[in-house]
Amino acid sequence: MSSPNAAAATGQMVEIRWHARGGQGAKTAAMFLAEAVLEKGKYGQGFPEYGPERRGAPMRGYTRISEKPIRRHCMIENPGIVIVLDPSLLDSPAAGVTAGTGKGTVFLVNTTESPAFIRDKLKVKDSKVFTVDATGIALDTIGRPIPNMPMIGALLAVDDMMTVEELKGALVGQLSSKFSQAVIDGNLAAVDRANKELVSE
Amino acid sequence: MEQKLVALSGNEAVAYAFKQAKPHVASAFPITPQTEMMHKYAEFVANGESTTEMILVESEHSAMSAAVGSAAAGARTFTATSSAGFALMWEIVYIAASLRLPICMALVNRALSGNINIHCDHSDSMGGRDAGWIHLFSENAQEAYDNAVMSWRIAEHMDVRLPVMVNYDGFIISHTADSLHMLPDDAAYDFIGKYKHAYTLLDVENPITVGPLDLTDYYFEHKTSQLAAYAKAAEVVQKVSEEYGALTGRTYEYCEEYKLDDADMVMVILGSSAGTAKDVIDDYRAKGVKVGLLKIRMFRPFPAKYIADKLAGRKAVAVLDRSASFGGFGGPVFTEVRSAMYGQQVPLHGYIYGLGGRDFDLGQVATVIENLKKVAAGGRVEDINLLGVRL
Structure with a gap:
């Protein structure tokens, strides 16, 4: 990615594909991010790939972000950014983490391994790889191994589609009707920490 | 407002x-x-x-x-x-x-x-x-x-x-x-x-x-x-x-026209697929291909005369159905549009696509436009085609 803000720089759509297991919050994250960028005056589209909805089953989510209204309604075949919430999916050919990726694709992986290690594992020499220990951060801050919100925090260190403060504002709006202040504070802390602890090469 | x-x-x-x-x-x-x-x-x-x-x-x-x-x-x-x-x-x-x-x-x-x-x-x-x-x-x-x-x-x-x-x-x-x-x-x-x-x-x-x-x-x-x-x-x-x-400030008619005015070739479609088609139509327009879209908003009552008027004089029309009519001649939208066009010399063919949520991707739109180009150039395409299915 030539600019840290792909959508603004190119006028093109940013297409994000999420890989996760049921229960890790990828559906929520994919849809939440699409809603959150509205605060920034951008258009968002977010949807999961609905299949057998089982906890632990591999699943995908999709987010599109654009300066212009988004018209297409198809799956994302050539993502600009791939976010992996569960590192065990890197070993699963069926999960298709690298499908449709190529030069310039950004990988953001929830892992304790290094970006170089992930690059070798995925065999993606032309891509940028970033890692963050989102599960560890979620356990510390939220008390549960749900890496979705920290991954969005880390994403904002990779692409400044919105600021961390804007994200946190949207997050409070999203969570305040359903969750306790402790849960909200935990998520906000998780976003902050992941944004700072992103590991690049 | x-x-x-x-x-x-x-x-x-x-x-x-x-x-x-x-x-x-x-x-x-x-x-x-x-x-x-x-x-x-x-x-x-x-x-x-x-x-x-x-x-x-x-x-x-x-x-x-x-x-x-x-x-x-x-x-x-x-x-x-x-x-x-x-x-x-x-x-x-x-x-x-x-x-x-x-x-x-x-x-x-x-x-x-x-x-x-x-x-x-x-x-x-x-x-x-x-x-x-x-x-x-x-x-x-x-x-x-x-x-x-x-x-x-x-x-x-x-x-x-x-x-x-x-x-x-x-x-x-x-x-x-x-x-x-x-x-x-x-x-x-x-x-x-x-x-x-x-x-x-x-x-x-x-x-x-x-x-x-x-x-x-x-x-x-x-x-x-x-x-x-x-x-x-x-x-x-x-x-x-x-x-x-x-x-x-949002105007609706029986159908939405997208780049239809000067279009030689037209896709007729319903629902969310229209948005996906518009993106690909833009790509083809940038290459000088005169393709447009007629999106049917009101399917019942079926605006037959209105649609026949919009499609009159085109060189090729493709009608896309996201449903099958088993034993019928094409999908329901195709049947209606073809009937509305009776008496006009507009070559018209149909597609069945997207059954059971099969993704309607950019490539499928391109396939339809390539077929429209073939028909507009005097070539032939089957009356009823399947799109995006493994055969």
Whole structure:
């Protein structure tokens, strides 16, 4: 990615594909991010790939972000950014983490391994790889191994589609009707920490 | 009119549109992917944001029966369903239209069984296309919302008094976070207006009979009067859409034209796929290929003359159906469009695509445009084609 803000720089759509297991919050994250960028005056589209909805089953989510209204309604075949919430999916050919990726694709992986290690594992020499220990951060801050919100925090260190403060504002709006202040504070802390602890090469 | 840009799923957007009409009664039974819409609506009621009386029923047959009873009693009424739920309503779907009851229904389009599939195609609504409802289709959450707001005005117009079905693609629209402009509650209600009933079962001073035995002596005359209503309904859809356009800045007609004016080649399509097609059409336009789109918004009453006029003189037309008509000659949209074009020398071919939610991707649109180019150049393509399937 030539600019840290792909959508603004190119006028093109940013297409994000999420890989996760049921229960890790990828559906929520994919849809939440699409809603959150509205605060920034951008258009968002977010949807999961609905299949057998089982906890632990591999699943995908999709987010599109654009300066212009988004018209297409198809799956994302050539993502600009791939976010992996569960590192065990890197070993699963069926999960298709690298499908449709190529030069310039950004990988953001929830892992304790290094970006170089992930690059070798995925065999993606032309891509940028970033890692963050989102599960560890979620356990510390939220008390549960749900890496979705920290991954969005880390994403904002990779692409400044919105600021961390804007994200946190949207997050409070999203969570305040359903969750306790402790849960909200935990998520906000998780976003902050992941944004700072992103590991690049 | 100042309108807030909000991020909602299609289901949430339609729930808001229905709430803004302040309906007296809603009766529905959950079925994926409609469930979330009624879930949202139940939340409005539980939070005191809506005074709608929600009737819990044990099946969709009962949901539609309760809607019929409620509307006949003189209450503003809606329901919602998908797929097999609509199929189970079948008997009462006809009755709602025959009794000229202005019920609004969200039909969140989903494939019919078997095998069991929860994803989008238009088989459910197409199965009900002869039942007498007005069918509106939506490309995205914005259009689903707009159609739902307008549906009340159309259904309740004293010259129409017919049920309206607002179709939007299951998951692709219903479960996708999208952004849309929403009218403020007051403005939406002012547009929709206070409910007026034509007749009510509860007016004991003026008793009426609803749904009596109607045999060889009068049934045909009653059906004839029902048939006459559809021409009027089409006029009202146009009039209400114009008023809505003046209010919101979003104008709707029977169909949307996209880069159609100078197009030699035209794709005819319904629903969310139109958006995907527009992106690919832009790519081809950039290369100088004169291709355009006609998106059918109102499938019933079918605007035959309007469509024939829009397609007149084109070099090639492709009609895309997200449903199959088993044993028929092409899908339902193809059959209608081809019939509307009778007598014109416009080469027309059809596609069946996207059954059971099969992704309608950019490559499939390109395939259609390449075939259109072939036909426009004097080549031949099969009358009926399958798109995006493994053969």
